[in-house]
Amino acid sequence: MGNSSDLLSIKNLSVSFGGLKALSNVYLDLHINEVVGLIGPNGAGKTTLFNALSGIVGVDSGELEINGKGHKWPKAHQLIDLGISRTLQGVGLFPELTVLENVMIGATKSAKSGLISSALGFNGRDEKRLREKAMTALERVYASGIADRRADSLPYPVTKRVAIARALVSEPKVLLLDEPAGGLGAQDIEWMNGLIHNLAASCSVILVEHHMDVVMSVCDRLYVLNFGEVISSGNVETVRNDPAVIAAYLGVNN
Ligand SMILES: Nc1ncnc2c1ncn2[C@@H]1O[C@H](COP(=O)(O)OP(=O)(O)OP(=O)(O)O)[C@@H](O)[C@H]1O
Ligand SMILES: [Mg+2]
Incomplete structure (x- = not known):
């Protein structure tokens, strides 16, 4: 549950595309200067969460608090004023x-x-x-x-x-990064790692990333999505050892 010390708190976020439930009652809290990793297999709903938060896909439900204050679910043109910014998957x-x-x-x-x-x-x-x-x-x-x-x-x-x-x-106060290390070689990944770490000094980051080495080294906490549901969350150690996560994701080599 969110509390007033959260910079950003999402609750009950559900998105569907026709009959497909892309997100079901998803929750996520982000503190100041925190890097939160959002991980999960392909198609789990990670980009959809960013698209929903960016106001470019409609939501079935969703509650948003920023600095403890409730906001209507944002529309695309409100994002800058809310202090939220994103990168796109790809470039x-x-x-x-x-x-x-x-x-x-x-x-x-x-x-x-x-x-x-x-x-x-x-x-x-x-x-x-x-x-x-x-x-x-x-x-x-x-x-x-x-x-x-x-x-x-x-x-x-x-x-x-x-x-x-x-x-x-x-x-932005909140930066949404969708696979910043995607397609990079080892040396550039390391460089990106350092950059994300530095960015967290001036804003909070939600990081979607398949490279587990990046996720594990720069994230303070993780949320794991599988088939549109949060199946695990917590610090890196907790999530890494969660059998549900190992079954859903870490055992999959992508
Ligand atoms: N605009 C859309 N219309 C219909 N279905 C969509 C749309 N966007 C996403 N989906 C579907 O919603 C599900 C979640 O997709 P999403 O792109 O959020 O996954 P992802 O976790 O970002 O995956 P990846 O790691 O491959 O980028 C998938 O089944 C996808 O096919
Ligand atoms: Mg994606």
Whole structure:
């Protein structure tokens, strides 16, 4: 159950797609400066939780508290004001735009939904301020040196960092990362590990990740989804040794 010390608390979240119950009475609490891992097999509902919290899929039920205060279930355009930001599974950069432009788009309300349209119609004053914020976000992922490069000229591991900078530009309190280490090699995974750890100094993170080494080393607590239900939660040791988790997930090699 959530309590007033939680930064974010989700309760009774249910989402269905036609007859498929993608999430059933899911709960999740996130404290300040915490990294919470959301794990589970393919199709368990992890991205759906992010999509629901981002207001891009409708929910059957769901209660949300931020700083102990109840909120209506959010719509996509409310996310920035609620201090929530996300990355997309995959990367989702606009290939023909520069790194800086891609990151600037992260500050627009349409981008928070994941439904990014061509949103570069900033006016002059806003653009200067946004440019500065975007550079700051790029510095946080050690990518300010490539601000003027076209996104499609970047190696894949660098695009993953730019995608995180795009999520950081709105200065979120809650950052939702969907498989930030997906597709990376061992060295880049280690690098990503360190980055996530550093990010937690300035915001709280919900991390969806299949790489168990990343999950186990950066997460303070874990929630495990299986077929849309939370089957286990707690600290890393508790969850790692939970027979239900071993059966559902850790025994599966993906
Ligand atoms: N928009 C949608 N319409 C219909 N079904 C959907 C939709 N989005 C997700 N689903 C279904 O909901 C279930 C949960 O999918 P989801 O993408 O949330 O899983 P996931 O845990 O993120 O998996 P993965 O680890 O493979 O990314 C799956 O059965 C998926 O096919
Ligand atoms: Mg997913």
